[in-house]
Each structure stands twice: as C-alpha cells, then as structure tokens.
Amino acid sequence: MSFETVSVIGLGYIGLPTAAMFASRRKKVIGVDVNSHAVDTINRGEIHIVEPELDMVVHAAVTEGYLKATLTPEPADAFLIAVPTPFKANNSEIPEPDLCYIEAAAKSIAPVLKKGDLVILESTSPVGATEKMSGWLKESRTDLSFPQDDSVNPDINVAHCPERVLPGHVVRELVENDRVIGGMTPKCSERSIELYKTFVEGECVVTNARTAEMAKLTENSCRDVQIAFANELSIICDKLDIDVWELISLANRHPRINILQPGPGVGGHCIAVDPWFIVSETPEEAQLIHTARKVNDMKPEWVINKVKLAIADFLIANPEKTAKDVTIACYGLTFKPDIDDLRESPALSIAKRILKINKGKTIAVEPNIGKVITEGLVLLSIEEAKSEADLSVILVKHKEFYSIGFDKLYVVDTVGILKDKVS
Structure with missing residues (x-):
C-alpha cells in the first residue's frame, strides 16, 4: 500500500x-x-x-x-x-x-x-x-x-x-x-x-521499538558525557591556572584522543534532556550518565561566579564607579551557534541570572532573534553593545562575534572565541 x-x-x-x-x-x-x-x-x-x-x-x-x-x-x-x-x-x-x-x-x-x-x-x-x-x-x-x-x-x-x-x-x-x-x-x-x-x-536500519527509543537516548547521553568531561576539565584548569583551550588542543594531537570543547553548559531539547530519560528509568544503574548531567547542569553556576569575580575586578580597577554603573553585555542566548533555538539554553539561563545579580544595566546581543526574550533584558546590536558594555560575557560562538574587538581585560569567554581568534 x-x-x-x-x-x-x-x-x-x-x-x-x-x-x-x-x-x-x-x-x-x-x-x-x-x-x-x-x-x-x-x-x-x-x-x-x-x-x-x-x-x-x-x-x-x-x-x-x-x-x-x-x-x-x-x-x-x-x-x-x-x-x-x-x-x-x-x-x-x-x-x-x-x-x-x-x-x-x-x-x-x-x-x-x-x-x-x-x-x-x-x-x-x-x-x-x-x-x-x-x-x-x-x-x-x-x-x-x-x-x-x-x-x-x-x-x-x-x-x-x-x-x-x-x-x-x-x-x-x-x-x-x-x-x-x-x-x-x-x-x-x-x-x-x-x-x-x-x-x-x-540506510534504514531495522530494530524493535524499544531499542530504537534507547538508541536515540544513548547517542545523546554519550555526547553529554563527553561534554561533561570537557566542562569539568575547564573548571579544573581554571583552578590550576591552565589554559583549557590550549590543553585540549595539545591532548587532541594524540591519534586516539578527541576531547570536545567546553562551554557554559549544555542546551537544546536533546543532549540536555534525553539522558534524564535513562536516569529516570534506571536511577541505580545510570551512575555515569547521572553524574555527567549534574556536571553540565552546574556549569552555568560556575559561569555566574566568574562573572561576579569579573565585576569585582572591574570595580577595583575603576574606583570612581559603583556596582550600579556596571553595564554587562551577554553575547549569545541560543543553545548553539547560528540558530534561533532557545530550548534548554544555558546561555539564556545565565543571561537571566546576570540580570538578577547585576545592579547596573544588562544587555544582550543575539543576531538570530529580533525581540526581547525576557523582561528587563535589553536586546542591542553588536555596535551598540560594544559602545555601552563595561564587561562582556561570551556565551555562544555565533559567527558574527568573531570580528568583535573584545577588550580581553573585561571579558568572560565561556566558549573560547578569543582563543580561536588568536590561533
């Protein structure tokens, strides 16, 4: 038929x-x-x-x-x-x-x-x-x-x-x-x-329904574990004063090593969600998958702490200013580069948190979205953000951001754009 x-x-x-x-x-x-x-x-x-x-x-x-x-x-x-x-x-x-x-x-x-x-x-x-x-x-x-x-x-x-x-x-x-x-x-x-x-x-590969369901969950859980390793590595390297981007580049020269790039967390309606389907069904058995989820879910909080430290450093370097004078620009809100998808986006979550903790003005730059995402978060162009921001937080590797001349002294780069530009 x-x-x-x-x-x-x-x-x-x-x-x-x-x-x-x-x-x-x-x-x-x-x-x-x-x-x-x-x-x-x-x-x-x-x-x-x-x-x-x-x-x-x-x-x-x-x-x-x-x-x-x-x-x-x-x-x-x-x-x-x-x-x-x-x-x-x-x-x-x-x-x-x-x-x-x-x-x-x-x-x-x-x-x-x-x-x-x-x-x-x-x-x-x-x-x-x-x-x-x-x-x-x-x-x-x-x-x-x-x-x-x-x-x-x-x-x-x-x-x-x-x-x-x-x-x-x-x-x-x-x-x-x-x-x-x-x-x-x-x-x-x-x-x-x-x-x-x-x-x-x-090719259309045949299996039964349960295995097909598990196959998709397995693919995304595998990615989640790999990203969790990179994210945990970035936290360790920060504590040990090591450039994680250089470290990963060196490690990946090994013919059987391919470490992924760290970021501000994990988003999207797949990798950030699917592993929980396995954990919820088999909580005692899915120990590694559960741990990876916790590592990736806590990464945005780590970024927020880095932003707090950056605000403090800025105020120390500029004693004539108060916390209410600090304008923070969040570059990128989507869960991955060059799309408009906000589902489970750690970047959006971080921007909302910054909006709450920042006593000054919080602005966002998101080339793929033309309207304000959340109340109080001002959406500006790249040029407007560059002229207004005291502190920049890079959350997504949108292609438009590579040409920006960021002041490295007051940038929290969660995705390695500054390192990419140098290399």
Whole structure:
C-alpha cells in the first residue's frame, strides 16, 4: 500500500522540515500544530523558525499545493508525531518525563485513523513510549486492531523512528543520515521503511521499538558525557591556572584522543534532556550518565561566579564607579551557534541570572532573534553593545562575534572565541 497523504503532527524544528521533505517529493502533506501563528505562517509559504534552506523548500511546497497546515488532524495514510517530550513540574533531583503531548497527539489523530494506516512516533521518548502511544490509540479506537493485538497483520501499524539531525543542517541531514526504524512488529518496520525511502538516501536500519527509543537516548547521553568531561576539565584548569583551550588542543594531537570543547553548559531539547530519560528509568544503574548531567547542569553556576569575580575586578580597577554603573553585555542566548533555538539554553539561563545579580544595566546581543526574550533584558546590536558594555560575557560562538574587538581585560569567554581568534 503506497502513501499518498502524509500527516505530520507538530510543526516545530523537526516536524516542519520533515513535512517539507515529503512535500518536496510530491506527496500530499498535512501539517498539524496547535500554534495558530505557525499554521498561518506556513500557509503563507513562510517559516516560523530559523533553519537554512528550509524557507525555500516550504515556500515551493505550499505554492505547488503539496503542503498545508491545519489546527486539527485530517485523514491520511501515515501519521508522524513530532511533539515535545518535556519533564513534569516537580522538585525531584531526577526529572520525570511528561508524555502528555504524545498522548494528546495520539488521541487527536485517533478519530481519523482507518485500516491500513501507519503511525510513527518521532519524538525522542523514554523506553516504552511507543507502546504507550499504541495503547492510547487502542483506547480511542476499539474497532481497529493494533500491534499489541495482532503481531502479524494489525489494522494500524506503529513504529518509533527517532530523528538524528543537527540544527542548522536539518534539511541535508534528513536526507543523508541513516534512520533507525523500530517497528512494533516486522510488518510495521517494513512499512516505515517504505515511507521514509520517499526521501531518505541513508540506510534504514531495522530494530524493535524499544531499542530504537534507547538508541536515540544513548547517542545523546554519550555526547553529554563527553561534554561533561570537557566542562569539568575547564573548571579544573581554571583552578590550576591552565589554559583549557590550549590543553585540549595539545591532548587532541594524540591519534586516539578527541576531547570536545567546553562551554557554559549544555542546551537544546536533546543532549540536555534525553539522558534524564535513562536516569529516570534506571536511577541505580545510570551512575555515569547521572553524574555527567549534574556536571553540565552546574556549569552555568560556575559561569555566574566568574562573572561576579569579573565585576569585582572591574570595580577595583575603576574606583570612581559603583556596582550600579556596571553595564554587562551577554553575547549569545541560543543553545548553539547560528540558530534561533532557545530550548534548554544555558546561555539564556545565565543571561537571566546576570540580570538578577547585576545592579547596573544588562544587555544582550543575539543576531538570530529580533525581540526581547525576557523582561528587563535589553536586546542591542553588536555596535551598540560594544559602545555601552563595561564587561562582556561570551556565551555562544555565533559567527558574527568573531570580528568583535573584545577588550580581553573585561571579558568572560565561556566558549573560547578569543582563543580561536588568536590561533
């Protein structure tokens, strides 16, 4: 059975590019989102996020009639769910995953399901989430059979196929990267491959749903552990008066060593989040993963302490000024360079903390965002910030920041831009 109409539930940083890729292959695509602004923007042939090349693909798809966005699901042959998977609001040391958006998405598409449809969960999820989603679908549609009912030929096929793309390169990587296909049954995997091969040029590797879920969590947990090593190394080097950037460069000359670069923390809705899904399910076993999370989560506090010391040094060097006279510029607010994504951003978190501790004016420079992010934080251009700031805190390696002539005496460089410029 071919897939003539594809529905993508959730039109964010993954859902919209995925919908656009199917539409670019002349599939009829129905994108669904609860955000009316996003729906209206897409239906004008425009995009509401920053992602290179995506604007052209979406514009062409909408103009040619292959992509439309709606607020409510419509019948289709395949449904891809790409909604957030946040944590529940609690004060526990180990956050608990919140699957409410997946549940809501499942229940929203249930009324329009028909025999032969395929439902794929793309949202990064705790192990077992795909089975839960299939259960929610079954609760709503008792007239249809699902993989848990019929392991050979269910009416509805269900799979988990996590995305594996890098923000800023999503359009290319959706096509080129391999995909992990985790069907609840072999037939579910087979049909999922058929769907993704519409545009995926990478290999589609088959496993079961639980292993596919764990694969994505493992990839991001591995990165988190590697970043934690670099971040912890930067703290150690600071205490020992060693240049961590030089140290890592020297260590990486070893043919089997590749230490990552430290930063102000870890952000994004993957590396900063996914390891907790493993820790929450296996808290006694996931000791290393849990420790890495704690190291990376504490790095912003270390940066704040460095800022406090820099303020004190500035006031000692400028006795005619008081704390209320100090203007601090935060360079970068997104979680990684050259995108507009603020999800779990340590840079934004640090800027908000600086706003609270600084008795003077706090300004921000963020080339990828055109509006104030939080009340009290003034958003200025690079030129305006350079003329006003007494102290600069570099939080993100945006390409625009490399040409700035920072006064090294009053800079807290958390990402090594000054070292990059020298080398």
